[in-house]
Amino acid sequence: MRLRETAFAKINLALHIRARREDGYHDIETLFAFVDKGDVLTARTAEQDAVTTLGAFARELDNPFDNLVAKALSALPRPDGLAVTLEKNLPVAAGLGGGSADAGAIFRMVRDAYGLPDDWRARAARLGADVPACVDSSSSLGKGTGTQIEPVEDDMVGTAVLLVNPGVPMSTVKAYGAWDGTDDGPLIGKSTSEIAGRNGNSFERIATERLGVEPVVETLRLLSETKPFLHRLSGSGATCFALYRKIGERDEAADFIKRRRPEWWQISGALR
């Protein structure tokens, strides 16, 4: 049996940090969305589970036992082993939930080939706060630590999106740790476009003001020059996204960023 899945890049169209919890995590409200591009996972049945990595960002995944692909395989009982090849196209520690998306892709592979255990949501949440949302990889609201998933009226499918990362890894732990305790309040609005338009990302203030990450400031400034209808930091950064009404506008923006900052990572796609 040969299986193939894309691990779709996650973005947070909006994210409000609400409170620091006793367990060190934070209660948040976030609007998850997914881009139709990402890592690519292929798998074949084998005697034992195995993970091989290749692709532009494979070198940054030093310890294979730490890999969320291996952890997701261990979390899901099956009659056969799976030998997985992970093509790591998404930058690591970039606010795109790359590791969570990879784990989500493994859940979909196992779901389609063998079915998932009834408690798969709890198993996904144990792997990481973003993993439950990444299993379906369609727009949803995340509450609690991000693992309580609620459906949302999605009127943004197909929206042209540009992702830009200026090449500075951002630690999620450090970014949450720099939160100043200001509750940004509940997310306002009903549909994805309304929620994205009327709320922000608490991490944008943390990255640009508290941590003073200049490359993020510059990314947001350059993206604003391309006149998107929305641009924002994703998750804890440093990837920023910009949304355009037309594919041509997105492609012009991509060219503009490439000319100004040829060394930055970028990818063009659409919301799924």
Ligand SMILES: C[C@@](CO)(OP(=O)(O)O)[C@H](O)COP(=O)(O)OP(=O)(O)OC[C@H]1O[C@@H](n2ccc(N)nc2=O)[C@H](O)[C@@H]1O
């Ligand atoms: C900020 C977000 C927004 O979607 O994404 P990224 O920027 O990482 O992509 C998420 O909340 C990240 O989710 P994820 O990266 O899966 O987090 P986990 O592996 O569970 O946790 C990593 C660490 O982040 C902190 N953490 C995570 C989630 C949360 N609600 N509160 C936290 O304080 C904790 O210190 C935890 O030890």
Ligand SMILES: Nc1ncnc2c1ncn2[C@@H]1O[C@H](COP(=O)(O)OP(=O)(O)O)[C@@H](O)[C@H]1O
């Ligand atoms: N398959 C994977 N892809 C990316 N990162 C992974 C993976 N497995 C484990 N990790 C670890 O997870 C951490 C967070 O990576 P990632 O999910 O890319 O970032 P973020 O949480 O900012 O979206 C990194 O420190 C990385 O070493």
